[in-house]
Amino acid sequence: MIQYSKIAKVIEERIKNHIYPPFMKIPTQQQLADEFGTSRMTVKKAIDSLIYLGLLVSIRGSGTYVMSNPIANELDFSGKSYLGLSATMQGKGRNLSSKVIAFEHVFPDNLQQKRLLLNETDPVYRIIRLRCLDGEPYTLEYTHMPIGIIPGLNAEVLTHSIYSYIQNDLGLRIGSSYRVIRANIPDAYDRKYLECSDNDPVLEIEQVVYLDNGMPFEYSRSRHRYDKGGVSVNNQVTQMDKTFTWKKKDF
Amino acid sequence: MIQYSKIAKVIEERIKNHIYPPFMKIPTQQQLADEFGTSRMTVKKAIDSLIYLGLLVSIRGSGTYVMSNPIANELDFSGKSYLGLSATMQGKGRNLSSKVIAFEHVFPDNLQQKRLLLNETDPVYRIIRLRCLDGEPYTLEYTHMPIGIIPGLNAEVLTHSIYSYIQNDLGLRIGSSYRVIRANIPDAYDRKYLECSDNDPVLEIEQVVYLDNGMPFEYSRSRHRYDKGGVSVNNQVTQMDKTFTWKKKDF
DNA sequence: CAGTGGTCTAGACCACAAT
DNA sequence: TTGTGGTCTAGACCACTGA
Numbered sequence: 064m065i066q067y068s069k070i071a072k073v074i075e076e077r078i079k080n081h082i083y084p085p086f087m088k089i090p091t092q093q094q095l096a097d098e099f100g101t102s103r104m105t106v107k108k109a110i111d112s113l114i115y116l117g118l119l120v121s122i123r124g125s126g127t128y129v130m131s132n133p134i135a136n137e138l139d140f141s142g143k144s145y146l147g148l149s150a151t152m153q154g155k156g157r158n159l160s161s162k163v164i165a166f167e168h169v170f171p172d173n174l175q176q177k178r179l180l181l182n183e184t185d186p187v188y189r190i191i192r193l194r195c196l197d198g199e200p201y202t203l204e205y206t207h208m209p210i211g212i213i214p215g216l217n218a219e220v221l222t223h224s225i226y227s228y229i230q231n232d233l234g235l236r237i238g239s240s241y242r243v244i245r246a247n248i249p250d251a252y253d254r255k256y257l258e259c260s261d262n263d264p265v266l267e268i269e270q271v272v273y274l275d276n277g278m279p280f281e282y283s284r285s286r287h288r289y290d291k292g293g294v295s296v297n298n299q300v301t302q303m304d305k306t307f308t309w310k311k312k313d314f
Numbered sequence: 315m316i317q318y319s320k321i322a323k324v325i326e327e328r329i330k331n332h333i334y335p336p337f338m339k340i341p342t343q344q345q346l347a348d349e350f351g352t353s354r355m356t357v358k359k360a361i362d363s364l365i366y367l368g369l370l371v372s373i374r375g376s377g378t379y380v381m382s383n384p385i386a387n388e389l390d391f392s393g394k395s396y397l398g399l400s401a402t403m404q405g406k407g408r409n410l411s412s413k414v415i416a417f418e419h420v421f422p423d424n425l426q427q428k429r430l431l432l433n434e435t436d437p438v439y440r441i442i443r444l445r446c447l448d449g450e451p452y453t454l455e456y457t458h459m460p461i462g463i464i465p466g467l468n469a470e471v472l473t474h475s476i477y478s479y480i481q482n483d484l485g486l487r488i489g490s491s492y493r494v495i496r497a498n499i500p501d502a503y504d505r506k507y508l509e510c511s512d513n514d515p516v517l518e519i520e521q522v523v524y525l526d527n528g529m530p531f532e533y534s535r536s537r538h539r540y541d542k543g544g545v546s547v548n549n550q551v552t553q554m555d556k557t558f559t560w561k562k563k564d565f
Numbered sequence: 566c567a568g569t570g571g572t573c574t575a576g577a578c579c580a581c582a583a584t
Numbered sequence: 585t586t587g588t589g590g591t592c593t594a595g596a597c598c599a600c601t602g603a
Contacts (some may be wrong), residue, residue, distance in 0.1 A: 065591070086528075091569060101591050107570080120489060120528035124601035130482070130490075130528055238371060239381075246497035246517040247542035264515025264540070266497035277337075277371040277381055280579045293496035296547055316572070342588060353574050358589080374589045375582035 070099050070109035078118055087117070088126040097204055117297045147226030148194055149203070158197050163221045164256065165191040168210060175207050176284040178271050186210045192221060193256045199258045201291050206283040213280055229280070238275030244268050244294055246285070257288050264289045321350050321360035329369055329380055339377040340370070368548040398455070398477030399445055409448050414472045415507065416442040420459065426458050429522050429533040437461045443472060444507045449509045452542050457534040464531060480531070489526035495545055496517050500536070508539050515540045 064072075074095075077083045090098070095106045110127055113119045121127045152159040169189045171181050179187065190206040206225075208216070213229060220228045229235050245267045249259040259265065265286045272281040326344075328334045341349070346357045361378055364370045372378045403410040420440045422432050430438065441457040457476075459467070464480060471479045480486050496518045500510040510516065516537045523532040 064558075067591080083426075093569085102595090103570090104594090105592060108591085110570095117490060117492065120524075121570060122527050122601075123599065124568080126569065126601090128528055130524075179391045239368060240549055241368065242549075243544045244495050244517075244547065246515040246538075246540035248513065248515060262499065262513050264497040264499060266495075267544075273371075273381075274387075275371070276373050276376075277379055287497075289497035293494045293518075294547075296493045296495065296545075298491055298493075318572080345589085353576090354589090355575090356573060358573085359587095372589060373582075374580065375587075376589065377582090 066101060066109040067105050067112070070095070070101070070106060071112045073117075074109060074113060075118065078113075083127050083129050087129050089129065091126065098190075131287050147224055149224035149227065152196065159201075160195045160198075161222050162193045162195070163190070163218060164193055164203075165189060166218065166221060171207065175282055179207065179209055179279050181209055188213070188216055190216075190221060196291065199291075200288060202257050202287045203252060204283055204285045206281060208281050212274075212278065235280075236275040238273045238277065240270055240272040242268055242270040246289075253286055257286065259288065266293065268294065315388045316354060318356050318359040318363070321346070321352070321357060322363045324350075325364060326367075326369060327362060329364075334380050336380050338380050342377065342379065372507065398475055400475035400478065403447065410452075411446045411449075412442070412473050413444045413446070414446055414469060415454075416440060417469060417472060426533055430458065430460055430530050432460055439464070439467055441472060447542065450542075451539060453536050453538040454503060454507050455534055457532060459532050460500075463525075463529065486531075487526040489524045489528065491521055491523040493519055493521040497540075504537055508537065510539065517544065519545065 074083070074089070077089075084090050089095075092106045092110065095109075096103045099106065099270075108121055110121060114121060118130055119127055120130050149159055167189050168186050168199070170183055171179060171185065171187045176182070176183060176185075177188060181187070187207045187209050190204070192204045192206070193200060194202045194204060208225075210216075213225075213233065213235075215233075216225070216228070226237070230237065246264050247267045249257070249261070249263055249265050253259045253263075253265050254261070257265065266289055268285045268287070270281070270283055270285075271279050271287045272283075273279050317356050325334070328340075330562070335400045340346075343354045343357045343361065346360075347354045350357065361370060361372060365372060369381055371376055371381050396521055400410055409524055418440050419437050421434055422430060422436065422438045426438060427434060427436075428541075432438070438458045438460050441455070441459070443455045443457070444451060445453045445455060459476075461467075462477075464484065464486075466484075466536070467476070467479070477488070481488070497515050498518045500508070500512070500516050504510045504516050505512070509517070519538070521532070521534055521536075522530050523534075524530050
């Protein structure tokens, strides 16, 4: 494993075990560099990754401190997650099952061509799955993926984890995603499969997911029951954002 | 301005002006280092910040490429934004107005004490504002802030931008935030102020915002009309996430 | 003032992609 | 094999905090 990742894991463990309790000032970068027998730059990279996760905060001239906890509850899933719903819920000890409602090979419409950078003659899978959490309807997913990029999808894979298949069987790596989160009115499918009443809102997540070479491989819309949790997002302001903010003295 | 930020701005301009068009391989880190008269590490930091923003993707052994565009539309606001709604909408050329519905000094309840790390005797502002976009109801904000951290708030500030006041008048800097995004059923206030019908869902954003020293200064719930856009989130998988994914061969 | 984190250098070695 | 990005070093200087 990469050196700064190893150091970050050790520090993360110390935070979780309260060896570094909330609000504690942790050792200086130089002290940690000495402890791990590495350079200060490498320690800083480890610390930066934990700042990104919201576990630490560094203050120049003062030190690095353990952050307090986020507001997310157990059912919310992270806006930073890419492992797919199966792995996310497995990590939380929940039982996720999938029922395939539609699975076919089609040609992409204009929107899908644009999102997935395809021609109208490039075939895609059209997949509709109902995901149930501990036996209760949780989310209805409408997924389109290019067959050329993700070959060999079948019903067996769909009832388990597409993301596991992509990463472990095809050996592809996921790089980034764009998501838009909205509230919406339930439609006939939501009422039928998510068992929404006419007034129950749905939480819709539209996303494009890219491989680590920048190629889009999934365009999907997921419609969630509103009472089954939300999406959590945590963000750190980068140095560039601070500089930008700094300049905005004019209004 | 910091050197890598300057370099990042130049590269960002080149992307926006299509000097580096979508999917183009940009010059190597070494070439850019020579061009800007700096070291490769500094160029890499600039590139990393643009990868974080979703503008570039680097592939080891191959090169760095301009990413294709996100799905966000103009009315969605970014999950990465901290400048407050006023600055966000000003940046988009929209006209935002604020109507103060409630403004008082109160003592925090249990939840607010926990989120803002306060005692029950530490006074907070309780603020309810209706934000209108181009004259139409947009979002209803319920905000609590510790008076001790943000002194001197008044009606004048509330009708303009609290964030501008915090940064420009108080000289404080915003560091990070945690958000949870949900769909919900409209309540009486939503129907009255957002002019929701009984069936219109609302998009609720609960957030805690921290100063750059890690101190929480805002706890708020914002309820948006569902037809006025959503929240966009873009994410890059970090090297650590990749390592984690890599190890998950077992399910 | 001393201590701390942020940035930067000028190299080096390695992993990986493309040929 | 060559070129590229990822990581790492051992120092340096600066900006900022806090005594």
